[in-house]
Amino acid sequence: MELTSVRNIGIMAHIDAGKTTTTERILYYTGVNYEMGEVDEGTATMDWMVQEQERGITITSAATAVYWYLNNQKYHINIIDTPGHVDFTAEVERSLRVLDGVIAIFCAVGGVQPQSETVWRQANKYKVPRICYVNKMDRQGADFFRVIQQIKDKLGANPLALQLPLFEGEAFVGVVDLIERKAFKWDQASLGKEFFEVPIPEELLSQVEEYREKILEVVAEHNQELLEKFIDDPSSIKEEEIRAELRKLTIENKVYPVFCGASFQNIGVQKLLDAVCYYLPNPLDIPPVEGLHPKTGAKEVRHSSPDESLTALVFKIANDPFVGRLSYVRIYSGKITPGEQVYNANNGKKERIARLLRMHSNKQIPLETLEAGDIGAIVGLKFSKTGETLCDEKHPIVLEAIEFPEPVVNIAIEPQTQTDIDKLLQALNKFADEDPTFSVKVDDENGQTIISGMGELHLEIIVDRLKREYNLEVNLGKPQVAYREAVAKEILHREVYQQQTGGKGKFADIEIFVKPLSLNQKGLVFINNVKGKQVPKEIEQAIQRGILNAMQTGVFAGYPVYHAHVELTNINIHPVDSDPLAFEICASLAFREACRKTNMHLLEPIMKLEIVTPEDYLGDVTSDITRRRGEIVAVEPQIQAVSVKAYVPLAETFGYVTTLRSLTSGRATSTMEFSHYAIVPTELVREIVFKTKGIIVRQD
Numbered sequence: 001m002e003l004t005s006v007r008n009i010g011i012m013a014h015i016d017a018g019k020t021t022t023t024e025r026i027l028y029y030t031g032v033n034y035e036m037g038e039v040d041e042g043t044a045t046m047d048w049m050v051q052e053q054e055r056g057i058t059i060t061s062a063a064t065a066v067y068w069y070l071n072n073q074k075y076h077i078n079i080i081d082t083p084g085h086v087d088f089t090a091e092v093e094r095s096l097r098v099l100d101g102v103i104a105i106f107c108a109v110g111g112v113q114p115q116s117e118t119v120w121r122q123a124n125k126y127k128v129p130r131i132c133y134v135n136k137m138d139r140q141g142a143d144f145f146r147v148i149q150q151i152k153d154k155l156g157a158n159p160l161a162l163q164l165p166l167f168e169g170e171a172f173v174g175v176v177d178l179i180e181r182k183a184f185k186w187d188q189a190s191l192g193k194e195f196f197e198v199p200i201p202e203e204l205l206s207q208v209e210e211y212r213e214k215i216l217e218v219v220a221e222h223n224q225e226l227l228e229k230f231i232d233d234p235s236s237i238k239e240e241e242i243r244a245e246l247r248k249l250t251i252e253n254k255v256y257p258v259f260c261g262a263s264f265q266n267i268g269v270q271k272l273l274d275a276v277c278y279y280l281p282n283p284l285d286i287p288p289v290e291g292l293h294p295k296t297g298a299k300e301v302r303h304s305s306p307d308e309s310l311t312a313l314v315f316k317i318a319n320d321p322f323v324g325r326l327s328y329v330r331i332y333s334g335k336i337t338p339g340e341q342v343y344n345a346n347n348g349k350k351e352r353i354a355r356l357l358r359m360h361s362n363k364q365i366p367l368e369t370l371e372a373g374d375i376g377a378i379v380g381l382k383f384s385k386t387g388e389t390l391c392d393e394k395h396p397i398v399l400e401a402i403e404f405p406e407p408v409v410n411i412a413i414e415p416q417t418q419t420d421i422d423k424l425l426q427a428l429n430k431f432a433d434e435d436p437t438f439s440v441k442v443d444d445e446n447g448q449t450i451i452s453g454m455g456e457l458h459l460e461i462i463v464d465r466l467k468r469e470y471n472l473e474v475n476l477g478k479p480q481v482a483y484r485e486a487v488a489k490e491i492l493h494r495e496v497y498q499q500q501t502g503g504k505g506k507f508a509d510i511e512i513f514v515k516p517l518s519l520n521q522k523g524l525v526f527i528n529n530v531k532g533k534q535v536p537k538e539i540e541q542a543i544q545r546g547i548l549n550a551m552q553t554g555v556f557a558g559y560p561v562y563h564a565h566v567e568l569t570n571i572n573i574h575p576v577d578s579d580p581l582a583f584e585i586c587a588s589l590a591f592r593e594a595c596r597k598t599n600m601h602l603l604e605p606i607m608k609l610e611i612v613t614p615e616d617y618l619g620d621v622t623s624d625i626t627r628r629r630g631e632i633v634a635v636e637p638q639i640q641a642v643s644v645k646a647y648v649p650l651a652e653t654f655g656y657v658t659t660l661r662s663l664t665s666g667r668a669t670s671t672m673e674f675s676h677y678a679i680v681p682t683e684l685v686r687e688i689v690f691k692t693k694g695i696i697v698r699q700d
Contacts (some may be wrong), residue, residue, distance in 0.1 A: 003283050003304060003373045005073060007276055008330070010095045011082045012123070013105035014113035015671070018135040020358040022105060022263040022272070023064075025563035028272055029193065030066035030077075032360070034188050051143035054496035058577050059531070063328065063359045063375060070277045077276060078375045080641070090404050090437040090454070094315045096385060097402045098375065101280030103128045104274065108142035108260070109639070112150040113608045114671045120155050122302045131257045131275050137165050138172040138262040141639045150256055160218055161255045162246075164204065175268055176200055178212045179239050183471035184271070192266025218255060219245040229375045243278050250279045283373030289332040291389065293619055294345045300397040302333035307372040309395035310334030310342065314384050315402065317434050318377075322468075323355070323364065325433075327381040329390065332399075335371040336378075336390075343393035344384050350514050351386040352391070354380025377470035386436050404436040407452035408605040408650055408674050411459050412477030414449060420467075420472055425449070427470045430460055438462060452482055456654070481604060481651045483688065484562035484677055490515040492569070495590035496545075497582060508586035510543065511570035514594045519564040519603075519677060524548055536573075543568060546587030555592055557689045562677055566591065601679045602688060605650040608675040611660065612643050613668035628652035647675060694697035 011019045068075045070189055080099065082092045096102070100645040102123055106116060123130060134147045144165050154694060166174040168184050174185035175196065187194040200208060216237060220230035223245050229236050249255040257279055261268020277379060281305040289311060291300050296538075304309040316328035340353045357364040357377040370376045384390065387401040416425045428440040428451060439452045453459040456479055466472040492513050499506040526544045528535055551561040609630070613621050622632055630648035637643075653672060660668050680688065 002423070005075045006282050007077045007280055008098070008283070008373070009074060009077060009276060009280055010082055010092075010099045010102045010128075011105060012082050012092055012096075012102055014110065014115040014119075016105070016355065017105045017107045017110070017113070017116070017555050018263050019105055020081055020131070022103075022135065023079060025192070025263050025266060025269040026373045027064065028065060028191075029273070029487055030068055032067055034068050034576060036272060039235050045506060054383045063377075065358055065360065068273045068277060070274055073277075075274075075277045079309045080375075085359050090435060092119050092409070093122055093401050093404060094436075096126045096313045097130055098313060100126055100286050103276065104126050104256075105135050106151070107367035108134050108136045108147060109139050109145060110148045111143075112154040112609070116672065117154060118673060120157070127253060129253055129279075129281055131250065131259065132159055132270075132278055133268075133272055134258065134260040135263055136401060137382050138267070138669065140263045142172070144260050151256070151258070157252065157256050159256045159261060160215060160246075161259045162215065162275070163259045163268075164208060164211060165260050166198075166201075166204075172262055172265070172267065174198070175271060176204060176208055176210060176270070179242050181212065183627050184534040185264075186267040188266065192269065195270065215242065215246075217244070218249070220255070222249060228271050228647040245578050249278050251281045251285050252395065261271065291399040294348075294396050294398050300395075304372045306335045307370070308333040308392065309392040310336060311397055312342075312370075312377050312390040313385060313399050314334065314381070314388050314390065319430050319434060320364075323357075323379050325379070325381065325382055326357070326359075327378045328359070328375070329370070329378055330375050331370050333372045334392065337369050342390045343396060344388055345391050345396045345398045346385075346388040347383055349383045351381045351384060353378055355661070362644040385433070389554070390569060402436075405454065405674060406482070407437055407439055407454060409455055409459060409544075410452045410480040410482050412448045412480075413451050413463075414475050416473040423470065424466070424472055424474065427466055427472060428462075431465070447698055448477075455672070461515065479654050483557065483559045483605075483680070484603040485556050485559050485595075486519075486562050486601045486679075487514055487516045487564050487595065488601045488604050491594050491598040493594040493597065494570070495593060497585055497589060498577075499582075505577040506579070506582040507574040508582040509515055509572035510583065510586055510590055511567060511585075511595060512590050513548075513567040513569050514591070514598065515565045517565050519679075522563050523564070524551060525568045528566075529569050530571055534569060535568070536570055538580045539571075539573065539578075539583050540568070542584040547591045549584070550588040550591040550595075554660045555595045557602060559602070561595070562603050564591075588678045603677040604680045606647050606675050607650050607653055607672045609646045609648050609653070609656075609670060609672050610643060611646075611669045611670045612638060612641050613664050614640070615642050617664040617668060618642055618644070621660070621668065624659065624663060628656075649678075650673075650674075 005300045013019050063080050065078050068077060074112050080095045084096050104120065106112060132151060134144050136142060137144065148159050148161060151157050162178055164176040164178065165172055166176055174183060176183045183189055183198050184195050186192050186197045216230055216234050219242055226237055226241060227246060246255065246257060250257060257275060259272055259275055261272060263269055266546065288301050288303045293300050302308055311332040311334060312329045314327050314329050318326045320326050336353055338353055338355055342353060344351055356367040356370050358367050359377050367376060377404065389397060389399045391397050415421055422551040432438050432440050437454050441450050451459060453462065463474060466474060494511040497508045526546060528540055544648055547566055551564065554561050611621055625632055625648060628648050629652055630646045632644060632646045634645040635642055657670065660670055
């Protein structure tokens with residue numbers, strides 16, 4: 001397989017923009033499927049879970065591989081279809097971490113919607129090149145140019161139209177290729193398999209020249225040779241030169257080519273596949289992957305070549321009923337074969353490769369080898385988790401881990417029969433292994449099992465899977481907010497830990513300075529600020545571990561500490577009785593005691609809410625948001641509706657969809673995603689803390 005002909009791409013968008021429908025058409029036109037799957041009918045290949053087929057939404061990212069021929073060259077395209085619902089944003093995050101390019105799909109009517117902005121930001125974080133596809137051009141109210149303007153305004157991007165929509169009367173029938181100056185119309189009798197060239201309508205000619213001129217200006221602006229041609233004679237610039245320069249600019253994220261179509265009506269998909277081959281990068285176009293040596297911390301670099309030592313990232317875990325635990329991997333360098341032993345640089349364990357698979361949704365095709373630049377699945381890994389690096393033990397490397405958002409909704413769960421307790425915990429732990437945004441813990445005080453996720457739908461799907469896959473009937477508590485605690489004031493605290501048991505004792509003496517962090521920071525910032533003494537590395541690491549352990553349960557209301565800045569200012573080490581464990585225990589006690597002495601803030605998750613409602617109901621909707629302690633940040637006009645953007649505390653949003661439905665007679669829609677943590681108003685803190693501890697607060 002020539003690496004220049006490989007494309008590792010993802011399809012991302014707001015919910016209901018047509019990601020899965022577009023993927024189904026790609027599978028049909030590339031000959032992988034002989035029938036078209038439809039989301040609405042529950043027959044989509046990529047939506048293989050029962051819950052996906054019933055609800056018509058994508059829940060888990062599904063991988064597949066297709067082949068496409070362009071200009072007598074065969075291209076191997078690995079595709080990951082990602083969910084659009086914000087509760088499953090982790091699937092998008094981990095996919096973007098390993099992909100080389102993305103098709104960002106926008107609805108021609110809805111334009112840039114809330115989740116479009118979220119996934120675009122995620123792609124920015126990983127610097128993933130993108131092409132844009134304006135789908136649903138056949139729908140009433142579709143406006144190709146308005147969507148391009150929104151991409152520019154809302155996403156701060158530089159979109160460049162390479163196609164224009166082609167209409168016959170009111171009907172969308174095809175596209176005009178601006179580089180080739182040709183119009184193409186799709187034949188519906190062949191389900192869109194056939195499309196043919198037609199003359200560009202007279203009324204479109206001036207617009208075609210105007211937008212083609214914009215393309216020439218962009219390529220000339222970035223290329224001196226093309227600039228000279230553009231000044232002398234623009235018609236002398238060849239199509240291949242335009243495409244080559246646009247490819248370069250796309251890979252550098254300077255330009256985002258825009259295409260259009262109507263996937264459900266089978267229009268425009270083949271030209272989109274051509275665009276993937278023309279403009280999105282192959283593994284050799286991407287900079288070499290960088291990581292750190294696990295022992296020395298030195299920078300390590302790996303190039304995309306099968307001849308280099310192995311570097312692979314586990315980006316997803318799935319449990320298959322037939323083959324067991326599947327580990328999805330992206331190979332950055334080297335190659336692996338079945339029976340081979342690999343090294344997990346994160347945990348220092350060796351793993352044996354049992355089988356290699358090419359995934360086609362939930363179906364598997366056995367492979368003899370996986371090489372640099374490819375994506376596949378491994379059977380046989382027992383100890384490797386999402387975000388960990390597999391490599392050659394003689395040339396170890398740790399790649400940057402994948403960051404996932406924290407769960408914000410908790411629910412207590414118990415089996416209906418006590419005999420199913422172990423079975424329930426096993427099933428939940430498997431789900432937690434698969435999904436980094438889902439967690440399970442047992443409350444030490446009351447023995448309750450608490451599950452945490454990204455939203456009500458996320459946890460609803462988990463409960464549904466328990467029933468279908470494990471035949472488990474469960475009882476659920478009410479959804480609870482995942483509050484956090486944070487240090488409110490600076491404090492200096494000294495802690496001495498001493499224990500004598502007859503033989504060698506335990507001794508640790510530390511002084512720490514604890515202070516708050518800004519609300520946009522998360523986790524622990526730890527600094528060794530001891531003057532005039534050398535602190536052994538293992539002692540310093542033990543102190544850090546102890547503080548992190550203490551942060552798991554706050555002293556104010558028992559919620560985890562969201563963030564803290566801790567400086568180690570002094571330390572006394574006993575030559576015999578001091579060891580890392582003593583300092584770990586001492587640090588944990590020191591941090592908890594410091595938190596007891598200072599004020600702690602209670603933090604609550606704030607959700608970003610967007611509602612699209614007919615204007616008649618605007619007053620009722622905004623009043624309801626204000627009543628929920630919400631802050632309205634924008635009201636924007638849309639086609640026959642208005643969009644209301646607000647920030648609302650999660651605690652005030654449970655059951656909101658039902659309320660909105662009754663307020664607007666079912667005519668409004670809403671989307672919600674986690675935004676940030678904010679300090680809970682003082683007047684509500686007492687009530688929340690008492691409720692957490694099970695104390696009833698009398699209203700009088």
